[in-house]
Amino acid sequence: MVDVQIKEKLIAVVGAENYDDSKAGRLVYSYDATPNFQSMPDAVISPRNTQEVSSILNICSSSGIPIVPRGSGTNLCAGTCPTEGGIVLLFKHMNKVIEIDEENLTVTVQPGVITLDMINEVEARGLFYPPDPSSMKISTIGGNINENSGGLRGLKYGVTRDYVMGLEAVLAGGDIIRTGGKLAKDVAGYDFTRLLVGSEGTLGIITEATLKLIPLPESKKTMLALYQDLEQAAKSVSKIISDKIIPATLEFLDQPTLKAVEDFAQIGLPTDVQAVLLIEQDGPIEVVEKDMQKMAEICKKQGAVSVQLANSEMEAEALRTARRAALSALARLKPTTILEDATVPRSEIANMVKAISEISKKYGLSICTFGHAGDGNLHPTCPADARDKDEMERVENAFEEIFIKAIELGGTITGEHGVGVMKAPYLELKLGQAGIDAMKAVKTALDPNNILNPGKIFAKDDRKRVVVAQ
Amino acid sequence: MTTLKEQTIIQEEFKNRMNEDELLNCMRCGFCLPSCPTYVESGFKETHSPRGRIALMKAVADGLIEPDEDVERSLDLCLGCRACEPVCPSGVKYGHLLEEARDIIIQNKKHSLPVKAVRSLVFNGLFPHQNRMRAAAGLLGFYQRSGLQSAARKTGMLNWLPKNLTAMEKVLPQVPKLKEMKNRPSYLSADKPIKKAAFFTGCLMDTMFLETNNATIKLLQLAGCEIHISQNQACCGALHGHSGEKQTAKSLAKRNIEAFEKLDADYIITNAGGCGAFLIDYGHLLKDDREWHERAVNFSQKLKDISEILYELEFHKKVNLELPGQIITYQDSCHLRNVMKTSTAPRTLLNSIKGIEFREMKDADRCCGSAGIYNIVESEMSMQILDHKMIQAKSADAAVIVTSNPGCLLQMKLGIEREGLSGNVKAVHIADILLEAAVDKKK
Numbered sequence: 001m002v003d004v005q006i007k008e009k010l011i012a013v014v015g016a017e018n019y020d021d022s023k024a025g026r027l028v029y030s031y032d033a034t035p036n037f038q039s040m041p042d043a044v045i046s047p048r049n050t051q052e053v054s055s056i057l058n059i060c061s062s063s064g065i066p067i068v069p070r071g072s073g074t075n076l077c078a079g080t081c082p083t084e085g086g087i088v089l090l091f092k093h094m095n096k097v098i099e100i101d102e103e104n105l106t107v108t109v110q111p112g113v114i115t116l117d118m119i120n121e122v123e124a125r126g127l128f129y130p131p132d133p134s135s136m137k138i139s140t141i142g143g144n145i146n147e148n149s150g151g152l153r154g155l156k157y158g159v160t161r162d163y164v165m166g167l168e169a170v171l172a173g174g175d176i177i178r179t180g181g182k183l184a185k186d187v188a189g190y191d192f193t194r195l196l197v198g199s200e201g202t203l204g205i206i207t208e209a210t211l212k213l214i215p216l217p218e219s220k221k222t223m224l225a226l227y228q229d230l231e232q233a234a235k236s237v238s239k240i241i242s243d244k245i246i247p248a249t250l251e252f253l254d255q256p257t258l259k260a261v262e263d264f265a266q267i268g269l270p271t272d273v274q275a276v277l278l279i280e281q282d283g284p285i286e287v288v289e290k291d292m293q294k295m296a297e298i299c300k301k302q303g304a305v306s307v308q309l310a311n312s313e314m315e316a317e318a319l320r321t322a323r324r325a326a327l328s329a330l331a332r333l334k335p336t337t338i339l340e341d342a343t344v345p346r347s348e349i350a351n352m353v354k355a356i357s358e359i360s361k362k363y364g365l366s367i368c369t370f371g372h373a374g375d376g377n378l379h380p381t382c383p384a385d386a387r388d389k390d391e392m393e394r395v396e397n398a399f400e401e402i403f404i405k406a407i408e409l410g411g412t413i414t415g416e417h418g419v420g421v422m423k424a425p426y427l428e429l430k431l432g433q434a435g436i437d438a439m440k441a442v443k444t445a446l447d448p449n450n451i452l453n454p455g456k457i458f459a460k461d462d463r464k465r466v467v468v469a470q
Numbered sequence: 471m472t473t474l475k476e477q478t479i480i481q482e483e484f485k486n487r488m489n490e491d492e493l494l495n496c497m498r499c500g501f502c503l504p505s506c507p508t509y510v511e512s513g514f515k516e517t518h519s520p521r522g523r524i525a526l527m528k529a530v531a532d533g534l535i536e537p538d539e540d541v542e543r544s545l546d547l548c549l550g551c552r553a554c555e556p557v558c559p560s561g562v563k564y565g566h567l568l569e570e571a572r573d574i575i576i577q578n579k580k581h582s583l584p585v586k587a588v589r590s591l592v593f594n595g596l597f598p599h600q601n602r603m604r605a606a607a608g609l610l611g612f613y614q615r616s617g618l619q620s621a622a623r624k625t626g627m628l629n630w631l632p633k634n635l636t637a638m639e640k641v642l643p644q645v646p647k648l649k650e651m652k653n654r655p656s657y658l659s660a661d662k663p664i665k666k667a668a669f670f671t672g673c674l675m676d677t678m679f680l681e682t683n684n685a686t687i688k689l690l691q692l693a694g695c696e697i698h699i700s701q702n703q704a705c706c707g708a709l710h711g712h713s714g715e716k717q718t719a720k721s722l723a724k725r726n727i728e729a730f731e732k733l734d735a736d737y738i739i740t741n742a743g744g745c746g747a748f749l750i751d752y753g754h755l756l757k758d759d760r761e762w763h764e765r766a767v768n769f770s771q772k773l774k775d776i777s778e779i780l781y782e783l784e785f786h787k788k789v790n791l792e793l794p795g796q797i798i799t800y801q802d803s804c805h806l807r808n809v810m811k812t813s814t815a816p817r818t819l820l821n822s823i824k825g826i827e828f829r830e831m832k833d834a835d836r837c838c839g840s841a842g843i844y845n846i847v848e849s850e851m852s853m854q855i856l857d858h859k860m861i862q863a864k865s866a867d868a869a870v871i872v873t874s875n876p877g878c879l880l881q882m883k884l885g886i887e888r889e890g891l892s893g894n895v896k897a898v899h900i901a902d903i904l905l906e907a908a909v910d911k912k913k
Binding site: 030073264335 | 559
C-alpha cells in the first residue's frame with residue numbers, strides 16, 4: 001500500500017478524481033493481454049500533463065515506489081503487468097494529437113492517443129503513418145513506442161522505431177528531457193530517441209512524441225494465395241523477396257488459424273487449404289498492378305493452388321481485419337493461448353516453419369502459426385489450458401526449443417512483442433552475458449533506484465520460463 | 471450496501487456458479503474496449519469496460535477480491551447492450567456471464583423493504599400477467615384521457631419527479647382503450663398464405679404499443695403469412711433475466727415454449743429486439759433443464775425479427791413502398807443487432823421506400839442508453855449516452871428516426887423532447903413506417 005502521506009502528496013498533484021486505490025480500480029489494471037500474469041498495483045494514477053508526470057516521478061523516486069506506464073494494456077509480454085506493485089500510470093487525459101505539420105511531414109502527439117485515431121487523422125490530410133500493430137484500434141501511441149510495435153506493413157515500411165523523430169520524456173528523478181526533433185538530420189550526441197523506443201518504460205516516461213509521416217500511397221491491391229503445403233507457402237515468401245519485390249504486406253496463416261479466424265469473422269476464408277498468404281502492394285497503380293501480377297505468378301509456380309484478388313477495398317479490409325484478429329480468435333480454441341514472436345531472417349522462413357511443426361509434434365502440442373512471414377516474424381501460438389500442469393510444462397519446453405532454433409537461424413527471441421517479464425529469462429540467448437551487462441549499465445545509470453517498470457526485460461535469475469511459474 | 475456476510479455468500483456463489491471456461495475464454499486482448507459505451511463515456515475507465523468487468527467477475531470467483539460496492543457498481547453500470555460480443559474474436563459470451571453475476575448478487579442481497587416490495591410487484595405481480603399489464607396500461611390511458619394528465623402538467627405537480635421522468639411522461643404514447651387491448655384474434659389469414667407465422671405479441675408491445683403490433687400483423691399478411699396468436703403466451707422474461715430474477719424468467723420461458731409448440735408454425739415472429747434476444751437464448755437459459763432444453767432450442771430456432779422475415783420473404787419487392795420526400799435514419803436495437811444479428815434487413819427495407827432518402831447516422835450501432843430500465847435506474851449515464859446519440863442524429867439531419875424495439879423507441883422520443891426537436895423530428899417503429907409506406911395496404 002502507498003503510505004498515507006505519499007498518497008496525499010500524489011493527490012495534491014493529480015486531484016482525488018485521478019487517484020484510485022480501490023480494490024476494483026486496482027484489479028482492472030493488474031493484467032494486460034499476456035496470459036498467466038496478474039499482479040495488483042497499489043494505486044492507479046492518471047496525470048493530466050507532463051508537469052504532473054514529473055511531480056509524480058519526483059515523489060516516487062524519493063520513496064522508491066515502482067511506476068508502470070500503461071497505454072491500453074494490449075501488450076503480449078506482460079510489459080505493463082505491475083509485477084512488483086507500485087503505481088500504474090494511465091494516459092487517458094494525455095490523448096491529444098497536438099499538431100500535424102504538413103511542411104515538415106510530422107505529427108506530434110501525446111502518448112495516450114489511440115493509434116488508429118491518429119492514423120485516421122493524418123490520412124484525412126493525405127499523409128501516411130505506416131506502423132499498424134494488430135491492436136491499433138485499441139493501442140496507444142505511447143504503448144507502441146515503448147514496445148516498438150510492428151505490424152502488417154513492417155516488411156516494406158519498417159516498424160514504430162523508424163517513425164519516431166523526437167520525444168519528450170520524464171526521467172526517473174522527474175527531470176524532463178527532449179530528444180531529436182523535426183529533423184531529417186541530427187547527430188547531436190547519443191541517439192536517445194532510439195534508446196527510449198522499445199525500452200518498455202524502464203528508462204523514462206514518454207510524454208510526447210513527434211512522428212514521421214510520408215505521403216499516402218495512391219493505390220493498393222490485396223490478394224490471397226492458397227496452398228496445400230506449408231513449406232510451399234513459406235518458400236513463396238523468400239522467392240518474392242529474392243525476385244526484388246517488396247510488398248506492403250506478406251502475411252502467413254496456417255489451416256488451424258484460418259479455421260479459428262473464419263469462425264469469428266465469417267467472411268468466407270478458405271478453410272480447406274493448409275495455408276494462405278495474404279499479399280498486398282501499394283504505390284502508383286501501374287507499379288502495383290505489375291507487382292501483383294508478378295507475385296501471383298511466383299506463388300503459382302511455387303505450388304499455390306489458387307490466387308484470388310480482392311474485388312473491392314471492403315473485401316480487402318475484411319481480410320486485413322480478419323488477420324488482425326488471428327491471435328484473439330485462436331483464444332476461442334482453448335482457455336489459455338500462449339503466443340510467441342520468434343523472428344528469423346526472411347530467407348530462413350521456410351526452415352523456421354518446418355522446425356515449428358516438428359517441435360510441436362515432438363511435444364504432442366498443436367501449435368498454430370500465423371504471422372508477418374514477409375519480415376521473418378512468425379507467431380507460433382499454442383492453445384493450451386493453464387490448469388493442465390503437464391501440458392504447460394510441454395508448452396514451456398517447446399517454446400524454449402523454438403527460441404533456440406530461431407537464434408540458431410540468425411534470428412531473435414522476440415520480433416515485436418517485447419521482452420517484458422515473459423521473455424526476460426531468454427534474453428541472454430540473444431544478447432549473451434556481456435550484452436545483458438551493457439544494457440543493465442544503461443538501466444542503472446538512468447534509473448538508479450530501479451523504480452521505472454522494475455522486473456521487466458532483465459530476469460531476476462536465469463530460470464528459463466515463459467509460462468510455467470515455479 | 472452489501473453486508474460482509476452477504477459478500478461471503480456471493481463470493482461462494484461466484485465460485486460455484488460462474489462458468490470458469492467462459493471466464494478463461496477472455497484472453498484480455500481488449501478488442502472489446504472501443505465498442506463499449508460505458509468505457510468510452512466514463513472517460514476510458516477499465517472498471518466500466520467488458521474486459522474489466524470479466525476480470526472483476528473472475529477475481530471474485532478466484533477469491534482475489536471481495537464482491538464489494540465497487541464491483542457491484544461496475545456491473546450495475548453495464549448497459550447489457552452486448553456490443554462487445556460480435557467484436558470479440560474469442561467469442562466470449564459476455565451477456566451470459568453478466569446475467570449470472572447479476573443474478574447471484576441480487577438473489578443473495580437483502581433488499582430494504584420498499585425495494586423488495588417494488589421488485590416483487592413489478593417482476594412477479596405485474597409483468598408475468600398480461601391482464602394486469604393491460605390494467606396498468608389502462609390506468610395510464612385513463613390518466614391521459616381523463617384530463618388528469620393536463621391537470622398534472624398545468625399544476626406543475628410533475629416537477630416533483632426527477633427531470634428525465636418528467637420528460638418520459640410527455641413522450642409516452644397514447645395508450646389504447648382497454649377494450650382494444652383485449653380484442654386480439656387468435657388467427658388471421660392471408661390472401662395466398664405461403665408461410666405459417668406465430669406472433670409473439672410481447673407484454674409492453676401489446677399494450678402501450680398496440681398500434682405497432684397491429685401494423686406488424688398487417689405487414690406479415692402482406693408478405694404472405696397466415697398468423698397465429700396464442701392466448702397463453704407470456705412476457706418473454708428479459709426484464710427478469712437482466713435484473714437478476716432468473717427463476718421467474720425460466721418459468722415464463724417454459725410457458726412460452728409450451729404455448730408456441732402447440733401452434734407448430736414455420737416461424738415465431740417478434741417485433742421487439744430486446745424480447746427477441748432473450749427468446750433466442752432460451753436454450754441457454756434452460757441449459758441445465760433436461761426436460762426443457764431441447765424444446766427451448768427448437769423454439770429459438772424458429773424465432774425471427776419482423777424485419778428479417780419481411781426481407782426473407784421479399785416483402786420489399788412484392789409490395790410497393792412509397793413516402794413523401796424526407797430523410798430517414800435508423801437506430802439499431804442493440805439486442806437485435808448484437809444478439810439476433812439482424813442489421814442489414816431493416817436497412818434494406820427502409821432503403822426500398824421510394825421517395826425518401828435513407829441516411830445512415832454515425833454510430834447507429836451504438837446503444838442509445840435505454841437498455842430496459844437502465845434509463846430510470848442509471849439515468850445520469852443514460853442521459854449522457856442519449857445526448858451523444860442525439861448529436862449524431864441531428865447531424866444526419868433526419869426527419870424520422872426508425873427503431874426496432876419499444877425501449878429504444880421511447881428513448882429516441884425522449885431524446886427528441888430533450889433537444890426541443892418535437893414537431894420537426896419523430897421517432898417511429900419500423901413496422902409502423904413500413905405499413906405507412908405500403909401503397910396497396912388496403913387490399
